[in-house]
């Protein structure tokens with residue numbers, strides 16, 4: 001049985017959490033494959049809003065198993081808070097939530113290192129969520145990390161101490177003004193590790209192999225977005241994992257030839273939180289309206305998201321890198337009432353017009369070339385079927401499908417689970 005992937009095609013926050021929740025009814029297993037608590041995945045149903053950071057977005061469905069894969073980095077402290085938030089929903093966490101022994105742990109000193117590194121960069125800072133993601137993946141690839149499986153061993157605290165001591169020396173190297181009380185942070189950390197230990201740890205690649213043999217349907221849930229990918233994103237303003245489709249193979253142990261559908265999610269406009277290039281960014285009333293109506297504030301940090309027109313050059317790139325087979329367009333409702341909509345179809349770059357993403361997309365190097373389309377006035381949020389869509393929205397969708405050469409199969413018209421329109 002094949003594995004499907006769902007991932008973000010822009011700079012994150014496309015609405016992955018919502019769509020994973022909607023699709024979970026079609027799957028037996030939902031598996032997160034990379035990232036960590038830098039992610040904030042929002043789900044809304046029955047009038048309640050939930051934000052998940054590490055736990056996969058299928059957790060509210062009784063029928064599904066949720067797996068945190070080896071490619072994910074886990075902060076036990078944040079994980080414990082997520083579990084606390086779930087307590088009132090009576091979910092059988094021991095049965096429904098499985099954790100790969102090979103997932104790496106975020107230590108308190110990883111978070112401090114993140115803060116020290118960012119502080120030392122000054123204006124060049126990445127705009128990290130400061131959850132310790134970069135330092136944890138650095139320890140993983142540097143072969144120094146501590147994994148979930150280690151906390152089942154007797155000697156793990158010695159390993160912990162050695163690594164934390166090294167981190168402290170590194171923090172002082174940055175000479176940044178970071179104030180902290182490690183003893184307090186460690187108290188909270190070790191308490192949370194005890195909670196983590198109550199959960200079910202597995203050899204997840206073997207579990208998924210067996211599940212595929214048994215005909216189980218698996219959906220891999222991505223975090224962040226393709227333009228934040230460590231290799232293919234707007235480096236160095238990226239996160240520290242492969243957020244693109246290949247990341248699901250390494251982050252779960254799923255073979256490339258077992259992947260079937262790749263669902264690519266994008267907003268009908270574009271947003272970015274944190275630093276880095278954003279060619280179609282708006283500083284006018286259109287951008288302000290997107291931010292206000294779209295409630296564009298980070299689900300993890302609360303920071304305002306930068307807003308801009310849809311960038312088809314970047315989107316095409318993401319479609320190609322991921323091998324997207326179906327597109328899902330989110331937040332079309334936010335654009336209701338815009339008198340016109342711009343879509344970037346090319347860049348002016350070194351005196352030429354180009355249609356691919358160049359090495360360097362800082363605003364001094366690229367100028368977007370726009371096509372202008374008509375906006376729609378109608379409120380989309382109460383619509384239940386694509387036949388109710390205004391002509392201008394149909395034209396917008398048709399324009400994107402023609403440019404991207406992939407069908408848009410879902411149009412989301414609001415944050416709630418029910419505000420999801422399937423197109424055939």
Ligand code: GDP
Pocket residue numbers: 008012013014015016017018039040041042043044293294298299330331332333334412413414415416
């Ligand atoms: P994720 O990180 O990709 O899961 O996305 P986030 O949860 O960080 O951000 C998406 C935000 O948009 C959340 O607040 C969602 O509740 C909201 N959202 C998702 N789909 C829609 C939509 O179609 N319309 C509107 N207005 N909001 C949406």
Ligand code: IMO
Pocket residue numbers: 008011012013014035038039040041126127128129130131133134222223224225228237238239240273274275299
């Ligand atoms: P979800 O899964 C949006 C951004 C940060 C920063 C850069 C590096 O909710 O879409 P990091 O903390 O990884 O060192 O930050 O990446 N970033 C995200 N932006 N959505 C996310 O996740 C993000 N995770 C990280 O803002 O610019």
Ligand code: MG
Pocket residue numbers: 012013014039040041042299300
């Ligand atoms: Mg998010």
